[in-house]
Amino acid sequence: MFIRVNTDKCTGCETCLQSCPYDAIIMKDGKAEITELCQLCRACLNVCPEGAISEVREEGAPGKEKGQGKGVWVFAEQRDGRIADVSFELLGAGRRLADILGAELSAVLFGSSEDGADELIKWGADKIYHCPDEILGVFNDEPYAQLLSDLIQEHKPEIVLAGATPVGRSFIPRVAARLNTGLTADCTSLDIDRETGHLLQVRPAFGGNIMATILCPLTRPQMATVRPRVMKRGVYDPDRKGEVIRISDRKISSRTSVKDTVKEASDLALNLQEANIIVAGGRGAGGEKGFALLYELAEALGASVAASRAAVDEGWIAYRHQVGQTGKTVGPKLYIACGISGAVQHLVGMQSSDIIVAINKNPEAPIFNVATYGIVGDLFEILPIFIRKVREAKGL
Template sequence: MRIKVDIELCTGCETCIDSCPYDAIEMKDDKAFINEYCQLCRNCLNACPEGAIKEVEGEEPVVAEDLSIYKGVWVFAEQREGRVSDVALELLGVGKQLSEQRGTELSAVLFGADSSEAERLIHWGADRVYHCEDRIFDRFNDDPYVDLLTVLIKRYKPEIVLAGATPIGRSFIPRVAARLKTGLTADCTSLKIDPETGNLLQIRPAFGGNIMATILCPNTRPQMATVRPRVMKKGVFDESRTGEIIKIDAENLRCRTTVIDTVKEESETTCNLQEADIIVSGGRGIGGPDGFKMLEELAKLLDGAVGASRAAVDEGWISYAHQVGQTGKTVCPKIYIACGISGAVQHLVGMQSSDVIIAINKNEDAPIFSVANYAVVGDVKEIVPMLIKKLKEVKGL
């Protein structure tokens, strides 16, 4: 489906222009024309007094330009206090896979930090780093980030741009996409290249996490996506790798706001799931708060942390700080032990990148088993105490 103007009926009155929130109607030779920015909102259909704007079937949408001029995969390398964040290194890992499939180069974009961090990005897989060291990037501010990244994308025309779904990425990346009039898929859990079309397949939970949606951006470039920390795995660090570092001038960037101070939030909990090598998580199947005391004992013996499903948190059995999943924390431990967790999509997207997943559930058809490396079918209230007893014997406790 697409929207089309019947030029025989159009009088050039321009009444329709203000009806479009996407600037998709313009005038050519005194006639209205629907350009490539049309999002099929249909606001314009009733705006024309002559009935010249119609919805038609079987026609391909207008493509803005030759998309073949866009090449390369870019990763926006977020930094805080002069140190590149782990999510940037994780994106370099998946970015390398995408660039190899497309037969192109992988580049990183770094605002702030010093040259040693640019070198580190190359060691982690970047072939090229666009680096601006201007002091304006010492503290995050939307305006210069949006302005400079937009300029660089327009200048170098990458095919794919990836960024972290962090407070920084969520704040300014959508504005970049809006300026470029291209699509952006947030919170992706998987990124692949369509072998037939070469388009980026951007996969993420939808409709409350009840389905996994594959989203494409076939008619505009770049294809932009954000990914939450710890969803992807880091690539391989190679200190011998060499690459190109391109120094970028700030180009008279201005800020409409000034960051006066940054105050770090003091957390009352000592729970740090995202740094734990071993996580023991409980769901509704553990039965209540006493079940979490059992998991805490197991986690302590393993030098691990305690996690939870949303169902357990909603029941009030444990605090939100322990929640793993789409609406909680995304984790990637060496070992993830799921106890009495059925495995809703919302939970799986937060832990499925774990190195080893051990699932304990008495329902042999539980979805959690689809991602588990080791499946234990049985009552968690019987199996976990046996694990605790055996560990105490091994440790001589």
């Protein structure tokens, strides 16, 4: 395949130049031309007002052969024997896909107890492939990758989903490489193309400023990872029955070994730059009491806590939480500013956030100028309601 400019149609308007992330489009003799820098990302395809840019598929190219498969699989991750929340969320998404396809939903569980397998059934799985071998109790990439690949080759599912956790993101790519199939990371939505039956995998691209729909049209299985808290859980049915298939006596080896596991408060909670949701407080938080509320809300939302310089200077919270010109610059998906007036020095540190919620007593506070949603009110009244409702919604 390649991208071509129809020079008869091209009017030389240069609209397409901006669209190319690789600077691969140049103007030559008043017409657009696509150079060898082109990475076939297709960003330019729908830009041309004349419809002069199109993709050309080479006929008879010896591509990959279409693979076969049936059923939707979810890799159910466990740590210390406890099944990770993301596994249940994946079952919710997987159930929906399986129902559209009229197929079975199976979960693969390594190194956990039989109870774990039952729990997965109650959250929507029809079948569990359960391998309780001790070597799988602790995560090592090679045995996980080897066993999952073997099972996939034996049972040939059409779709395999896994959590985009440190575990899933580490070993699932090995499985995809081994099976010579595609893998799409961090999908935010999954659907089935009703015409072709392909899995439509939507994920952010270019740092999340644009979205891309990814297909894996030929090879099977179609594999995707999904971040925790992106998909909704399905319906929990305590009476639901399913089949548990025990996998044992596999020859599994590993060249890595986990010598020790150290639990500590995750650095991620403090890594504001990587946080998806940030709850931030300013002078209006009034003191440590106000920040206690912020922490409560953050915990309910799975968010990190940040602060304006005013709050840091007052000594209510440590400097490493400071966002703004003299602190950190952040760009989370959601930024909830509580009692922050919105001085420019603070705004420059957070205005690239996707969604900004401002809660402030003063309707004239400049923070409302950059807010997506504004609530005029006392945070000591709003936040307790907010916390309660989030907890209710999450069933906490």
